[in-house]
Amino acid sequence: MGMKRYSFRTFTMEIAAILLAIVFLIPFYFLIGNSLKPFAEILLDSAALPKKLNWDNYAKAWEIMKYPRAFGNSLLITVTSIAGLVWISSMAAYRMVRRPTKYNQILFLLFVAAMVIPFQSIMIPLMRVANWFSLMGSMPGLWFAYLGFGSSLTIFLYHGFVKSIPLEIEESAVVDGCSPYGVFWRIVFPLLKPMTVTIVILNSLWIWNDFLLPQLMLSGPELRTIPLSTFSFFGQYTKKWDLALAALVMGVTPIVIFFLTLQRHIIEGITAGSVKG
Amino acid sequence: MRGNRVSEWLQQIVFTGPATLAFAIIVVLPFFMGMYYSFTDWNGVAGNPTFVGLDNFKALLADENFRTSFGFTARFTAVAVVLTNAVAFLLGLLLTQRLKTRNMLRTLFFLPNVIGGLLLGFIWQFIFVKGFAAIGGLTGIPFFNLPWLGDEATAFWGVVIVSVWSGAGYLMVIYIAALINVPQDLTEAAEIDGATAWQRLRHIIVPLIMPAVTISLFLALSWSFKTFDVILSLTGGGPFASTRSVALDIYLEAFTNNRYGLGTAKAFVFFLIVAAITTLQVWITKKREVQA
Structure with missing residues (x-):
């Protein structure tokens, strides 16, 4: 294929690929197009373009799903959970690599082994445990649960990366009188940045979109995240497609923007994360 | 010496303590409690569940819902794994050609993957109920005029379509990463020697990207087997519990x-199966790493 020019065959493939992409993206056309129509017009013909852009649906759905609050809750839990995960997991992984005692080796093995446990296998007793520790019904409780669930994969990914960092850099810092904590935060942690980016991305997609854990742990409309408020919206407004589609568009917009802005990192992160995981 | 030992302990606690604590409370403790509860008659109300031996596991074997949900999950997994990988591989092959728009197209095909399962299911509920009917009305193609979510047979395929649509882009990224690393001189030499496109694919490209194939197969296997959100919002497990997955x-x-x-007993069996699948995945991946 090397030096070949843009041949007719490639041109045909290009056209085929573009047509395929259009077919692939048709659901978005239906979603966005119909979200701008009044209800009667959706029932009449959902394939047509809207006769005129009707933003009422958005205004109403915005109110009903309390969008700013849902967005704020989603953002809060995602950002704080990831910050917490990066903090506790990078430290733990670093210690496990640099002090490979029997105890630390077993601990690491436990974290890795737990990656095979599906959420549904432990959710029922988890509700009881969460009650004992007063984690139910609050954002800090949910935050703590994300630390527990996310630590396995995050430690696993950091563990592999710390191994690739040469010990000499740290040793010279110790000679210069740096404390073990200073060595980690000032020297090692900045070097972990490429893996931190991967970890932030993988965990953002997970936590932002997660439905079941917040559904089980949080209660009341005040704390609803975007998936929760979409779910309760559908419970109340079954088949009110005009409002529902506007709610869905607003629900997917933040994560789509996140993806389009960081797409290069996301795709690299996924390749890195899946090769190792 | 002594100060050193204390400082070592302190460091161990500061560095590994927080992660270990969260992990122990959220994952380890509930996991073992679940194993215990699966042998009890706990109903969530009774403060002290009584031990009932293997009763739950016997009930589980006779449980109609568990059997049908297991059957659905197995069939769905088999179909979704094959189709998602086939679509992803073909997309990867197409988007590693010298297309002018390939970077943009990669982004577009990946896009559905970032949408979470719950919203994805709601979006497709509209597509199946209203969108397909409209396309069917315009084009007259019978495919679009099927009852889709309203009928057991087509609802199954509805769930498959949504899974393939959202999962293919992710696996495509993995296939592309592997296809880019296939040395071009190999395929070019084969072409000069008169190998057809199919022969090059079959005998050069596919063997060289086997690692990506293994990863993608098992990723799809693990996703499909654990499917929950998308079914909850797309079909709610219906019609007549026909698309109820084990997780649901x-x-x-x-x-x-x-x-x-009974729920924890089901959850324990579910864990054993998922763990077996995942362990097999890691084992095969490790084995292959040694050879490479």
Whole structure:
């Protein structure tokens, strides 16, 4: 294929690929197009373009799903959970690599082994445990649960990366009188940045979109995240497609923007994360 | 010496303590409690569940819902794994050609993957109910005029379509990463020697990207087997519980029927199967790493 020019065959493939992409993206056309129509017009013909852009649906759905609050809750839990995960997991992984005692080796093995446990296998007793520790019904409780669930994969990914960092850099810092904590935060942690980016991305997609854990742990409309408020919206407004589609568009917009802005990192992160995981 | 030892302990606690604590409370403790509860008659209300031996596991074998949800999950997994990988591989092959728009197209095909399962299911509910009907009305193609979510046979394929649509882009990224690393001189030499495109694919490209194939197969296997959100919002497990996955069945058993004991027994069996699949995945990946 090397030096070949843009041949007719490639041109045909290009056209085929573009047509395929259009077919692939048709659901978005239906979603966005119909979200701008009044209800009667959706029932009449959902394939047509809207006769005129009707933003009422958005205004109403915005109110009903309390969008700013849902967005704020989603953002809060995602950002704080990831910050917490990066903090506790990078430290733990670093210690496990640099002090490979029997105890630390077993601990690491436990974290890795737990990656095979599906959420549904432990959710029922988890509700009881969460009650004992007063984690139910609050954002800090949910935050703590994300630390527990996310630590396995995050430690696993950091563990592999710390191994690739040469010990000499740290040793010279110790000679210069740096404390073990200073060595980690000032020297090692900045070097972990490429893996931190991967970890932030993988965990953002997970936590932002997660439905079941917040559904089980949080209660009341005040704390609803975007998936929760979409779910309760559908419970109340079954088949009110005009409002529902506007709610869905607003629900997917933040994560789509996140993806389009960081797409290069996301795709690299996924390749890195899946090769190792 | 002594100060050193204390400082070592302190460091161990500061560095590994927080992660270990969160992990122990959120994952380890509930996991072992679940194993215990699966042998009890816990119903969520009774403070002290009584030990009932293997009763839950016997009930589980006779449980119609568990059997049908298991059957659905197995069939769905088999179909979704094959189709998602086939679509992803073909997309990867197409988007590693010298197309002018390939970077943009890669982004577009990946896009559905960032949408979470719950919203994805709601979006497709509209597509199946209203969108397909409209396309069917315009084009007259019978495919679009099927009852889709309203009928057991087509609802199954509805769930498959949504899974393939959202999962293919992710696996495509993995296939592309592997296809880019296939040395071009190999395929070019084969072309000069008169190998057809199919022969090059079959005998050069596919063997060289086997690592990506293994990863993608098992990723799809693990996703499909654990499917929950998308089914909850797309079909709710219906019609007539025909698309109820094992994960959804566990959820309903516990939080709708309040039979926590039976729910944890189901959850334990579910864990064993998922763990077996995942361990097999890691084992095969490791084995291949040694050879490479």
